Amino acid sequence: MPVTVVLGALWGDEAKAKIVDALAENMDAIVRFQGGCNAGHTVVHGDTTYKFHIIPVGILYPDMICIIGNGVVINLERLLEEIQDVESKGIYLADRFFISSQAHITLPIQTYLDELGEKLSGNQAIGTTKSGIGPTYSDKAARLGLRMGDLLDKEYLKYRLSNLINNKKDLLGSWLENISLEDSVEMLYEIGIQLKSFISNTPYMINNMIKENKDILFEGAQGTLLDIDFGTYPFVTSSNSTIGGALIGTGINPRSIHKIIGVMKAYFTRVGNGPFPTELHDEIGEYIREKGHEYGTTTGRPRRCGWFDAVAARFSAMLNGFDEIALTLLDVYSGLDTIEICTGYTLGGLEMDEYPVDTRLLQKVQPSYISLPGWKEDISSVKNFDDLPENARDFIRTIEDLLGIPIKIISVGAKRSQTIFR
Ligand code: IMO
Ligand code: MG
Helix, strand or coil, X not given: CCEEEEEECCCCCCCHHHHHHHHHCCCCEEEECXXXXXXXXEEXXXXXXXXXXXXXXXXXXXXXXXXXXXXEEEEHHHHHHHHHHHHHCCCCCCCCEEEECCCEEECHHHHHHHHHHHHHHHHHCCCCCCCCHHHHHHHHHCCCCCEHHHHHCHHHHHXXXXXXXXXXXXXXXHXXXXXXXXXXXXXXXXXXXXXXXXXXXHHHHHHHHHHCCCCEEEECCCCHHHCCCCCCCCCCCCCCCCHHXXXXXXXXXXXXXXXXXXXXXXXXXXXCCCCCCCECCXXXXXXXXXXXXXXXXXXXXXXXXXCEEHHHHHHHHXXXXXXXXXXXXXXXXXXXXXXXXXXXXXXXXXXXXXXXXXXHHHHHCEEEEEEXXXXXXXXXXXXXXXXCCHHHHHHXXXXXXXXXXXXXXXXXXXXXXXXXXX
């Protein structure tokens, strides 16, 4: 059975791209299925660092088929920039890069509305990446959205764009004064001509590959705790970053999935606002941020850092059915005297068995911790599990026990070679 899904298990930025890249070697195709340019996927090859927001990271392998599924939202300008960027590095896309004709488009209207919405929300702002994600998925649900396939028919494009604009007139006000429907249609149609060879009927394409028993890797964006349904609402993204999103965003059925890998960091991070029970506001948090380069790929914002939260991780594992865990950024912990892991929450003195679905409760819980001894050794060139310091192995085994899931991949650095497979 050919599909392996790699999902972020936390609040995004789990180094999913590094894991996807390390696994890609044995794959025939890589598929993105949700999110858009809010994703910041970094891969280091040799001395070169590549940052992707929309194109699947598998594009770095010359023969890999790379697909943007129907569940992804696409900012055309950013897509064209990224295409140009990879082509300028000698990476060719012809006959191996495909975009779903059903994927929705993020227009400047939606990017503007994202910024405006954050401004109007004041102290209730989400702290979005301002990539237009929320408004694009809202318009998709409101049936106002434009899709990639619409770019190929000028008349229909005009028909759909005029409807979108008419529906937004009151909200957009004077912003619309500088927008001409005719010019916008011309511009979008031009872009459609440029992208025509990529726009495809991807549900058939993916299912045909499955029939042919090809190995396909699904590259998740964001993370489980940012899922629109199961995350820390309203401090979430606007797509399903849990396993269901992988089906909805591609058109496959659950029986095609062979393996689900959850990517977790050895510690937790979050960008933007929202509850974070194990957040560290001290020099250890600072140490993790600096050593782990915990600054946003998309926005450059410093990420909030905290201890590993096994309650949240267990919740994430329950929702997604992880077969195995990839534990990343373990090298960042080298040098600490003790490492804490949150194993439970209490609220008003009472122990909680479940991860609270009410974000206001999550705001108030008291995490309880176990302390493990740290290790001093630099582990960034360790290749085998048995060569890790004993305390690092204990840390890994403790997390396995807490989650009841094997940790089969351990990442000790950004490079592909800095990966331990167990
Ligand atoms: P990758 O794929 C981390 C966060 C934003 C904000 C919230 C909503 O790199 O792991 P949005 O722009 O989606 O409306 O913002 O979600 N967020 C991410 N945080 N990694 C990401 O992607 C994220 N994508 C969105 O910071 O809190
Ligand atoms: Mg990121």
